[in-house]
Every structure is written in structure tokens, then in C-alpha cells.
Amino acid sequence: QVQLVESGGELVQAGGSLRLSCAASGRTFSTYAVGWFRQTPGKEREFVAVISRSGGRTYYADSVKGRFTISRDNAKKTVYLQMNSLKPEDTAVYYCAADLTGLGIRTYEYDYWGQGTQVTVSS
Numbered sequence: 001q002v003q004l005v006e007s008g009g010e011l012v013q014a015g016g017s018l019r020l021s022c023a024a025s026g027r028t029f030s031t032y033a034v035g036w037f038r039q040t041p042g043k044e045r046e047f048v049a050v051i052s053r054s055g056g057r058t059y060y061a062d063s064v065k066g067r068f069t070i071s072r073d074n075a076k077k078t079v080y081l082q083m084n085s086l087k088p089e090d091t092a093v094y095y096c097a098a099d100l101t102g103l104g105i106r107t108y109e110y111d112y113w114g115q116g117t118q119v120t121v122s123s
Contacts, residue, residue, distance in 0.1 A: 001026045002098045002112040004034075009094060009117030012086055020081040020117060022096030029077040030054070033099040035110060036070060036081045038092035038119075045095065047105045051079060059105060064090075086121045093118050 008020040022034060035050035049060045049070040058070050069082040079096060094117050097110035104110060 002032065002100075004096050004098060004112060004114035006094060006096050006114045006117040009119045011120045011122060014086060014088055014121055014123050016086050016121070017082070017084045018086065018119060020083065020094055020096075020119070022079040022081075022114060024077045024079070024098070027098075027100075030074045031100070032111075033103045034072060034079040035097050035099060035104065036079075037095045037097060037107065038090075039095070039116075040092045045107050047107075048094070049081060050099070050103055050105060052103055057103065059103065061105075083119070086119075088121050088123045091119060091121050 003025045005023045030053055033052050036048040037045045038048050039045040047061050051058050051070045051072050055072045067085045072079045096114045098112040100111045
């Protein structure tokens, strides 16, 4: 079992920055990859970024590449998503999720999900 809790979402102006956190508990943290996804009303949940168990590999959606950075601190059992140069189209509920078997970019590859944190970017 894995429990995930996101935090850090808030209202920010376009061009600003935010750092989201995903705190994990349960299963040994270094044994699974962690991804970030986001969702807006009426749309499917979309992949944002993923980081491997050790933190040595990361992948990003094209829409956030160069602006967002995913990282993890295995000692603190926390994954971060640093978001810079935010745009109104980044507005969404952001979710972190645990992939126990791989380094997925699709929702069905993930086994556990957090409850989400709202990010709103005003123009």
C-alpha cells in the first residue's frame, strides 16, 4: 500500500512559479516511480512528468518541458514538481501517483493516487 498527499497548489499570476510536493507513506519509497498528472473539468487526466525510483531518470510532457522540473528526496519520502513560467493553460488539479512496476506516462500504469491539489494561473 502507498498513500500519497499533494500540497502546494494555489492561485498564481502568469509567469510566476510554484512548487508542488507529494508526500508518501506506506511501502518503501525508493521502490517505485512517481508521476505527476493534471486534469481540468471535462478533460482526461494528462501526464505531466515522471521520475524513476532513484531519481536518475525523468520524463516530461512536451507542454511543460523546459518549464517544470520533477525531483525526489528519498530520505524525506517526497517528490517535488517545480513549475516555472506558469501559463493560464497550466490551470488544473495536479495529482501525484505511484507506479510500482515501471516508469509510466499513462494513467492506467499507476497503482496509487493522491487526492490532488488545485493550481490556478491567472492571466
